[in-house]
Amino acid sequence: MLDSTAFTTKPRIVVTTREQRSERSHSLTRVAASKKLHREVVPKSFHKSTRRKNKFCTSVICSSSMEGGLSSSDFVRPHLKKLAPYTPIEPFEILSEKLGRSPEDIVKLDANENPYGPPPEVLTALGNMSFPNIYPDPECRRLRSLLATDVGVPMENLLVGCGADELIDLLMRVVLEPGDYIVNTPPTFGMYAFDAEVNNARVVDVPRGADFSIDAQGIVAAVKEHKPKLVFLTSPNNPDGSMLKEEDLLTILELPVMVVLDEAYIEFASEGSRSPWVLERENLIILRTFSKRAGLAGMRIGYGVFPSGLLEYLWRAKQPYNVSVAAEVAACAALSNPEYLTRVKDALVKERDNMFEQLASLPFLTPYPSNANFILCRVSGAWEALDLKNALAAEGVMVRYYSKPASLAGCIRISVGTPEQTERVMKVLQAM
DSSP states (O other): OOOGGGGSOOOOOOOOOHHHHHHHHHHHHHHHHHHHHHHHHSOHHHHHHHHHHHHHHHHHHHHHHHHTTOOGGGGSOGGGGGOOOOOOOOOHHHHHHHHTOOGGGOEEOSSOOOTTOSOHHHHHHHHTOSOTTSOOOTTOHHHHHHHIIIIISOGGGEEEESHHHHHHHHHHHHHOOTTOEEEEOSSSOTHHHHHHHHTTOEEEEOOOOTTSOOOHHHHHHHHHHHOOSEEEEESSOTTTOOOOOHHHHHHHHTSSSEEEEEOTTGGGSSSOOOGGGGGGOTTEEEEEESTTTSSOGGGOOEEEEOOHHHHHHHHHHSOTTOSOHHHHHHHHHHHTOHHHHHHHHHHHHHHHHHHHHHHHTSTTEEEOOOSSSEEEEEEOTTOOHHHHHHHHHHTTEEOEEEOOSTTTTTEEEEEOOOHHHHHHHHHHHHHO
């Protein structure tokens, strides 16, 4: 069985002999004696004068350097100067200003957010927070205890983050050296490649097939050739909603690489989470989120199930207060009402099937079957995907448009909303 600690950067250990330690001690004694003699021989006035002179010289040098064209960007790590910025989805306030519409008049179906919002207990709990002036629990013990019951794994294998995005970056900082490889399977969630570039790692793309299934044998070949430390898989996959086949996952888990399985949308799928698998496999990580299921995208809170050997080093490297008091309170309150979470999930799955049928009836759209809370559609006929996206935006309907990679060019992705939102979307599309 693989040891998960093999994927972490080993600390540098220096072994010295007793003679070496003794010599070092004598050297320090000689340095101290020399400094004492220097203080006795050289007048104090000389030291004060020299300090004033050095301080003046330093300020002159800095000022001269700045005048000579030194820029603050000169201090940026070179690889980051080539980094393309990630393009996030705009929030209601910005959209409202751009479109000249009130937030209530915008149908926002571009970021896979939960239109029903969190359980009512969340707002009550946030309004009754006892100690917002006190730093949060750095270990999120209350939330991890509740998650242990909800997910079915020991809390010792759970780590909570400021969204699953933070955990992706934390994992890379702990595991990857500059120049190390990861395997990516585009088209998929863009943060894997983005965070790898931020961490000065190299990305090996193993493209998905025409049906968006992964190329398991291509991943096997990539691992053999490039010896990556991490392979990122997503099930259901974003942006198409396809599921990862179990036989493909088992094939990849046999490789000498850490497998990160992102299950951000697993609640909307017919298959269950593979979180318990982590307890039996040293090279598997599962990522989950409260953004979709619990309607807490704005609170930024997610979690991961990690093998214990790796988790020790993640605890060491993570920011101590990475999850706010409000985020933990909200997540705990959401878990207190599982009936609401199930009811909302069932409503979204039902509406997904309803919207799929209606989208399939349009001659210029070809929707792909989805196991998530969104539907990817290929645009054809008289419409171009970007033009269609802009025409919808003009009517206050926001969807996601893709121009790359090539397999996604000409596609839009529509998040599943309420029946009323579906009705409005279809009304605009049918008028086209």
